[in-house]
Amino acid sequence: MTGEDRRFGLGASIALTLASTVLWGVAHLATERRKTGLALMAAYVLTLAGVLTVFTAFSANLLSLAVQPRWLTWLTVALVVIALAWTGVILWSFLLVRPARSDSVGRFLTATLAVALCALVLAPTAYATRLAYVSRDVVNSLFATGDTPNAPVLAQDPWNGAQRVNFLLLGGDSAPSRPGVRTDSMTVASVDVETGESVLFGLPRNLQNVPLPEGPARARFPSGFSGAGPGTPGLLNEVFQYAEDNPDVVPGVEKGKRGPTLLKQTIGDLLGLRVDHYAMVDMKGFAEIVDAMGGVQVTIKEPIVYGRRREGLLPAGTRRLSGEEALWYGRSRTDSDDYVRMGRQKCLLNAVARQADPMTVLNSFESLAAATKRAISTDLPQHLLPAVVDLSQKVKDARIRSLNFVPPLISTADPDWYEIRRKVEDTLNERPAPRTAPARTTPSPTPEADTPTSLDTACG
The missing domain is CATH 3.40.630.190 (LCP protein)
Structure with missing residues (x-):
């Protein structure tokens, strides 16, 4: 039975469309589609319960999920599915309870309301989807995938x-x-x-004569890092760029990673960490x-x-x-x-x-x-x-x-250098x-x- 059969007035059509947006199935029950209405209500309650469970029971893990591209993809899919289902219910409900064809003004107003409600659902979903896409792009751009260990480990x-x-x-x-x-x-x-x-x-930045790690780097500077040439003072803050410009001091390491590799090793040795x-x-x-x-x-x-x-x-x-x-x-x-x-x-x-x-x-x-x-x-x-x-x-x-x-x-x-390592050890061991x-x-x-x-x- 449609709105044509029941001759819903403008007020009833608006009320039922709004009610069906807040709780799926209300319009279907009003038009005596009880099985469909109850099924929609059950689906709505289950969906709402699932969302609330995620944001309460798993709230501590939400930040962790937000930095995992796979979960961001699933989140995007879930948001799109829920939004499309919601807008489908809104439009279906509108078609069931819209005013009679003779009431052109009422139809226009209820149609406008239905479109506005759909936009109200789709707009935040589109925004959240965009945020998830941008987040995934940032994670994929900044952090290497590498070899992922087994999940249980x-x-x-x-x-x-x-x-x-x-x-x-x-x-x-x-x-x-x-x-x-x-x-x-x-x-x-x-x-x-x-x-x-x-x-x-x-x-x-101005530590001088810094000992470099054993290997090609120390062989190049056995008495400590002295810089790239006469025009450089040979300070700790130059080690990063020196490694990038001289691949032979960190053999086997690709460009863009030489500086971090040598500096991590150098500072680690200085601190004993x-x-x-x-x-x-x-x-x-x-x-x-x-x-x-x-x-x-x-x-x-x-x-x-x-x-x-x-x-x-x-x-x-x-x-x-x-x-x-x-x-x-x-x-x-x-x-x-x-x-x-x-x-x-x-x-x-x-x-x-x-x-x-x-x-x-x-x-x-x-x-x-x-x-x-x-x-x-x-x-x-x-x-x-x-x-x-x-x-x-x-x-x-x-x-x-x-x-x-x-x-x-x-x-x-x-x-x-010995005193530096000693103070690091004492600091870490002190309660x-x-x-x-x-x-x-x-x-x-x-x-x-x-x-x-x-x-x-x-x-x-």
Whole structure:
């Protein structure tokens, strides 16, 4: 029995169409199609229960699923199927309860309502599908597929029995007058895989005579790295680009991976750690990320001069920086030094991480994704992403300590490599002080020796 048979009026048609959108099958029951109506209601309840179960019982795993292309594909398919089924029910319900043919105005109004309801269902689905596509593209672009371990092995222990996992975090800087990349910010984050407690080991860019790993690199520089030639000072921040330009020091490694490979080995040997993975943020691309977020807010303690010709000034106080201002904020050494800049760079990254809340990310998701693809490089494989996401949740609730190897703790011109490794070992073996009585656990020239994860944005 259709609306023609029952002669539904305009009000009844609108009410039943709306009701069928909220609960499938209402219009069918009104037209005495009981079996179909009850079947649609059951399908709706089951679908709703499934969605609620995913977002409640599995809420802790949603972030992990969001970094897995296979699950993103299934999510896209599921969203499209649900949306098409929903719009089909809306149109079917409209056809059953629309006003009589003689009521042309009523038909027009109810048809307009049905189309609007379909658009209301399809629009967010199209947006969510687009987000899933962009997310999958970012994951596939940034993270290598590699050889994925068996699922049971991966689920049981993604870190392969390691108690700690060590990430090398790099800030790369380049300029038109200086080809190549200089890793001016180098930090190793050593994370306890059980508790999430972390230690950040900061290395200055100007460490000299750095011993390179055994093999062709050390054979080339038996007394420590001295640079590419007379015009280069031979600092730690040059090792990355030197490896890229000289494939014979890292034989068998393809272009684009030579720099990270040699630098991971070099810094790992300096600290006495195995560096598992690296991630590098290009500072110019980082500025694009900041702009995509709408800026980043920091509290500046002292005015900072920026620009190649000192044409700008970042006044003291709490302010929102544009991407270019944030870039110079992290890069400027005018009236300061490398070690002050190291602290500002860490602070800037922390501020961006804190302010990248879900609403900010959603509002500028595509521009952020595009900037991220240009700004970040890493050797993290895709199969480890769920484990990294889970580990990051532990890190958020755990204590972070920091030890920077800068003067007066060490001399950058003549570093005591044994002392560096000893302090790393002592720091990792020392139990952190309770949160209620924070204490400096390691000698450090900065006030970062023992900090919680709720990091301050007062950056100086």
